[in-house]
Amino acid sequence: MAFDWRSLFGYQTFKMVRVKDLRLGVIFRIFQLIILIYILFEIIYNQRYLKTEAPVPGAIRVTLQAPNDLDIPSYCNGATPCTFWGANEIQYPSDSAGYAFFTTRATARNYPNPPGCNSLRTTSPSDPCFFKPSNNNVTILPTSYIGGIENYTMMIEHSIRGEATSIAIRNGLMDGTLFYSDGKTVYKKITNASRTQDNPRADGDIFTIQDLLTASGANLDAPSTAPGADKAAGETYRSSGIVIAIVINYQNVRFKTDQLVYSYLPRVIDGNEYKVTENILNSTDGSITIIDRHGIRFVFQQNGSIGVFDFVSLLTSLVASIALLKVAELIVEIIMLRFLPEKEVYEDVKFDETTYRRGEVEVNKADEKKYQKRDEEQN
Numbered sequence: 001m002a003f004d005w006r007s008l009f010g011y012q013t014f015k016m017v018r019v020k021d022l023r024l025g026v027i028f029r030i031f032q033l034i035i036l037i038y039i040l041f042e043i044i045y046n047q048r049y050l051k052t053e054a055p056v057p058g059a060i061r062v063t064l065q066a067p068n069d070l071d072i073p074s075y076c077n078g079a080t081p082c083t084f085w086g087a088n089e090i091q092y093p094s095d096s097a098g099y100a101f102f103t104t105r106a107t108a109r110n111y112p113n114p115p116g117c118n119s120l121r122t123t124s125p126s127d128p129c130f131f132k133p134s135n136n137n138v139t140i141l142p143t144s145y146i147g148g149i150e151n152y153t154m155m156i157e158h159s160i161r162g163e164a165t166s167i168a169i170r171n172g173l174m175d176g177t178l179f180y181s182d183g184k185t186v187y188k189k190i191t192n193a194s195r196t197q198d199n200p201r202a203d204g205d206i207f208t209i210q211d212l213l214t215a216s217g218a219n220l221d222a223p224s225t226a227p228g229a230d231k232a233a234g235e236t237y238r239s240s241g242i243v244i245a246i247v248i249n250y251q252n253v254r255f256k257t258d259q260l261v262y263s264y265l266p267r268v269i270d271g272n273e274y275k276v277t278e279n280i281l282n283s284t285d286g287s288i289t290i291i292d293r294h295g296i297r298f299v300f301q302q303n304g305s306i307g308v309f310d311f312v313s314l315l316t317s318l319v320a321s322i323a324l325l326k327v328a329e330l331i332v333e334i335i336m337l338r339f340l341p342e343k344e345v346y347e348d349v350k351f352d353e354t355t356y357r358r359g360e361v362e363v364n365k366a367d368e369k370k371y372q373k374r375d376e377e378q379n
Ligand SMILES: *[C@@H]1O[C@H](CO)[C@@H](O)[C@H](O)[C@H]1NC(C)=O
Pocket: 069, 070, 071, 072, 073, 147, 148, 150, 151
């Protein structure tokens, strides 16, 4: 038999059966419609056309500013007096990447240097010059609250970049939202207009400390639940210190692939107190001043998912979701072959059966003629 080129270069295609059954047709279209809506929702609403990645943190800078006028708040009239500090004294340390600490209660003591000692240079633990906070101290500031801390304003600046994408942006170019600790209720929206309204040259987001305390669900005058707090004396968070974790979540704006937005998600960490000790060595007389600070520790964490439009991502999502359409076919097929009263008729048309005998295909008489005729025409 000669080699038939037509079998090599012939085009092969599937043969289909069109089932003219209104019930099946309607069910099929309904399934298709539901799946199509789901696919559109996934791709458009959930932005499957983006190539996304987690943002790489840039810098977070937090600065504090004193309000123009301060009253004497009511908590200053209790057993603990108040002291009024400038913004630079309250924030410690002044430069802090990813966090900020604001003093709410402070004590300062100066420990004079025993004559002839250098407390940085001691030869053994029993050396009398080995520094120990001792009774020989001069109180510079008795334990005091920092007055009006809630009314100080803080400015937050932050930035991110992408690794796989070319995104690199600071918050001054994005819109933001400060949420309550439930992560859903909006406390305040920040846009370029609201940012520049407070200060035309401001690039960061300005909140009062009270704004962030309220949003995170913290109250400085509430009794502290920290294990180290003096509960019998009713020690408050103002005295023990408090930790507030703020997640900054970055996202693309739906339908605007080149715009990003962020949200602040603050939450107070229950029972977490915070204390920082500042040591200042006077190199002239060798005395050491210790400032014992309790206060609000804001910890920032940058997270989210940022992306750019990417055709291959869109294609991948499309192909993955189109496979879902097969599910509609599968369900209708099962209904057709298993549940309808006419299932046998449909099975007959769907499957062409050959009958085998002794390993040979037996062609029925009617078809035999047809095949002979076709073969003759071809040759
Ligand atoms: C803080 O600001 C509020 C609202 O402007 C004001 O009522 C309050 O007296 C201020 N507190 C202090 C200590 O200045």
